Amino acid sequence: MDNLASENLAWIVLFGHIAIIVAGGFITVLSESLVRALMGLILTLFGVAGLFFLMAAPFIGLMQILIYVGAVSVLIFFAIMLTNAWPGGDESGNISGKKVIFAILASIAPAVFLGSAALRTAPPSIFVPEETEVRELGRFFLEPYILPFELISLLLTVAMAGAVILVFERRKKK
Amino acid sequence: MIEAIPIQLVIMLVGLAATMAFVGLNAIVLVYLERKVAGFIHRRPGPYEVGPHGILQPFADGLKLVGKQIFTPKGADSFLYWLAPMISMAPAVVCFLVIPFGPHLQIINTNVGLVLILAFTGVNVLALCIAGWTSQNKYSLLGAARGVSQSVAYEIPLLLSVLPIIFLTGTFNLFDIATNQGSWPWQWFVVTQPLAFIIFFICALAETNRAPFDLPEAESELTAGFHTEYSGMGFALFFLSEYAYMVIAACVGAILFLGGFKGPIVDGWWWFLAKVYILLLIMIWIRWTFPRVRFDQLLNICWKWLIPLAILNLLITLLVIAL
Missing domain, CATH: 1.20.5 (Single alpha-helices involved in coiled-coils or other helix-helix interfaces)
Structure with a gap:
């Protein structure tokens, strides 16, 4: 009973994090303001850090937060502040349908290739990860x-x- | 159904609530302490009117802040504007989860406690950036820009000053680092690593934006820096998180260099709190004693003094360990 509950909880946490990562990605791509796009990126980075925690690699997850959120994103923010980007956003404008199709293809392609490769040649692994x-x-x-x-x-x-x-x-x- | 809830989750939730209470309580005590100590250093009584010796002054301050009108500047991205104080506050609460307050008083005993604290305190800079940028105000923007360059620069000597302790103990676990030290003051790491302690303390002051490194909110130059435009609870949250980060810095300093909860006669949380409050009082004392540094002085201290000294200290420590 207890085992089943924690297993279900693990699935919820996994898909919750995947949802956070995907939502962050969409915010990054679709938002009009540069700073909001950066916020989406940071959301994605936090989601990835959470996945590392789920895989029992808290050190890597924390390094993700320390380096990518604490340093890299902050420096990107600094660059945005220097470029005088206004909150209304100047990245917005009409996007042609062709571009949207190419963008979707470009984003799906690596997922399909890597996913199929990972599924086909999956190495034997343990069900419950152990912390290194x-x-x-x-x-x-x-x-x-x-x-x-x-x-x-x-x-x-x-x-x-x-x-x-x-x-x-x-x-x-x- | 109740049995199905993992016990770790319950501990974590109760711990989060407890740490929030601890943060609030500390802020109340520290606001009073800061104003009172400032008063004594200025040769005036400090807060005196509300309650005996002004002891209820923090509550009056809190009520005033809660009652104030919430105001968003014109043209600001209001979602991000109000998200900033929350981003500033939330990581502070997480950091307290891994701090060992006593031999049996720690919410999560993890092997990466120190890294967790370093990672989550770094998120505060992001909040500072968002606040400065969304405020649509030149003072806020300047304050945020200063805050970023300051905390990115001081992160390096901070990490370099923490490294010798990690090499000496061989662990990131804060509980193990504390228990690696003896009960008497001469067995603490501050005796073997005095230079690292001084560098750590200076960097902690800079990272928490305390005077003499309070350039991001320099009152006389930038009104209030990155939180100029915030009113009511927005400002209060920034204030709370600033005090929370001060307490975290003092806690980490006490654990790494002053033996944590270890103390003469009986180990326990009382020694830990005493050490933390001594460090906090020194921080307050420094604030009212030293003038604010100029920006070039700030960066010179970091790059020309702290980083070379920290690297030298690290190399000497490694040499001694290798021998």
Whole structure:
């Protein structure tokens, strides 16, 4: 009885989060104001973080909130503030039917391909996820996956250096 | 049917209600304390008229705020405008769920407690942004812009000052970090990591927008910064969340560096609350002692002093651990 109830609860939580993610996506795409679109994006990010919690990966979920909501979205917001976007929205306007069809196709395509691939070649998995310790996660990154992990940090360093160089070039022109 | 409800859910809901009560209670005490301490530092009695020694002043303030007219500025996105104070308040309540108040007084004992607090306190900046942007006011916008650059900059030394403690204890679990320290003051991490504690405290002041780092709401320059346009409960929620974040910062400082609920003779929540309130009193004391920093000074302190010192401290700690 107890097991059944918690199983049902898990399904409710799963579909609740999927609904939040999809709703956030639609808000992002359809809203006229840039800031409201950003709010939709943040809603989606929170939904994804919730899914990580459901998969017993609270560390990843919290990192999602810390990095994407706490830092990336805030910096996007900062950029919006600098561009003088007004609340009425200047992104609105007539959208042609062709564009809508292409947009829907473009958004469904990855879902169909990835979904079919995941369904066909689903790895054997356990029904109730178990939490991996942060210590093990770190060891996993630093032992078998050390090369990709370091390459990603190199990429970030290059991106940061590029940004600094761009800023200094613009300053010289002035 | 009642048996089917998981016990964790019940604990969490009761805990949320309890933390909300705790946040409210703390705000009442802190408003009174802040005004009284400010009064004593200014050599005046502080609030004195409402109740004996003005002890009912916070309730009068609260009633005034509840009774005020709710007003949305012209041309503002009213949905987002009123969402901002709620976004500011909600994560603060979540943070209290993982704080160990005593050996048996913790709502959720999770392995990622510290990360949870760091993640959810970061959401507050977003509320600040929304408030500043939707207010349709240059002061609010400037306040929000300052708030963002300040909290993004100070997040780095804050994390760097917390890292040595994580390396020393090997866990993100706040309960384990507290129990890793002994009962006597010389067994606390503040003795082995004094520099990290100082950096943490300065960053906590900056992250909670407390003076001398209260640039996002500098009264003399920006009226009230990002919450200039808010009236009534909108303003009250921002106020509440500011005090809630102060308490969270003091709690985390007490757990990481001052042994949490561990104390001489008998461990318990009384030691924890005493440490938290000592840290809060120091915050209030600092507010009425130091002048506000300029913006360039603020960023210089962060990039030229706190980050290099924090990295140095981290490297030395790692070296000692490795040896």
